[in-house]
Amino acid sequence: MSHAQEPSSVPEDDLAPTQTAGYKVGQQKTIDELAQLDAEDESLARWKASLGIGAGAGAGAGPSSSSGSGPNVEILGLSLTAPTRAQPIQLDLTDSDKVKDLKKSPIVIKEGAEYNVELKFKVNHGLVSGLKxxxxxxxxxxxxxxxxxxxxxxxxxxxxxxxxxVTEEAPTGMLARSGTYAVRSRVIDDDGKVYVDFEWAFKLAKEW
Structure with missing residues (x-):
């Protein structure tokens, strides 16, 4: 998904991922190569099966899955759920025009409310490692x-x-309720590949 043409209200430095000391990104391997690694290791085989790799991984795990069309990772939507709200607030990320308008139409979050951000995505082909x-x-x-x-x-x-x-808690108070909060969200993998980078906004109110 491309960046908006106007300058971002959330700078690039804010989206810099934390680097784990001593961690090095490994060489990218295909699903077929991973399926052949340590084939006799039962625990590793179960882990690979959970990723759709190797024998016993189920439908869609064969070689044809690694050569499909479309992006490796398709980001479908972002939702905010809260115990004090009957229905989640859903942001549709499949329409680029709607995504561009998200930051112009702030959603409303109840002050002091506990809420969770949920990400919905699909891996169409290949293996993605260390999504963050x-x-x-x-x-x-x-x-x-x-x-x-x-x-x-x-x-x-x-x-x-x-x-x-993780559960987050919205700020409270008259000062917190004034103005708009600008949010920038990004999904990135171990190799630094960005799958989605978009902006949205919210305001705080006394009620949802």
Whole structure:
């Protein structure tokens, strides 16, 4: 998904992933190559099967899955769920025109409410390693919150994956309710490949 033409209200530095000391990104391998590694290791075989790799991985795990069309990872939507709200707030990320308008139409979050961000995505082909979600929130030109969470590694599957992140609590008070919060969200993998990078916004209110 391409960046918007106008300057971002959330700078690039806010989206920089944390680097793990001593960690090095491994050489990219195909699904067929991974399926042949340590074939006698039962625990590794179960892990690979969970990613859709190798024998016993189920439909869609064969060689044809690694050469399909479309992006490796298709980001379908972002949702906010809360115990105090009957229905989630859903952001559709499949329409690029709608995505561009997200930051112009702030969603409403109840002050002091606990909520979770959920990401819905699908791996169409290949193996993606070390997917990570990064979210930065800015208000009045300053970063007020950053969420960085590991999503994991996945092989191709026709079924979407829904990843729920840690519970967050919205600020409270009259000052917090004034103005708009700018949010920039990004999904990135171990190799630094960005699968989605978009902006949205929210306002705080006394009720949803």
């Amino acid at each position: 979600y990064i979210q930065a929130v800015r208000r009045l030109g300053a970063t007020v919150d950053k969420l960085e969470s590991m999503i994991g590694s996945y092989g191709p599957s026709p079924e979407p994956v829904v990843k729920k992140f």
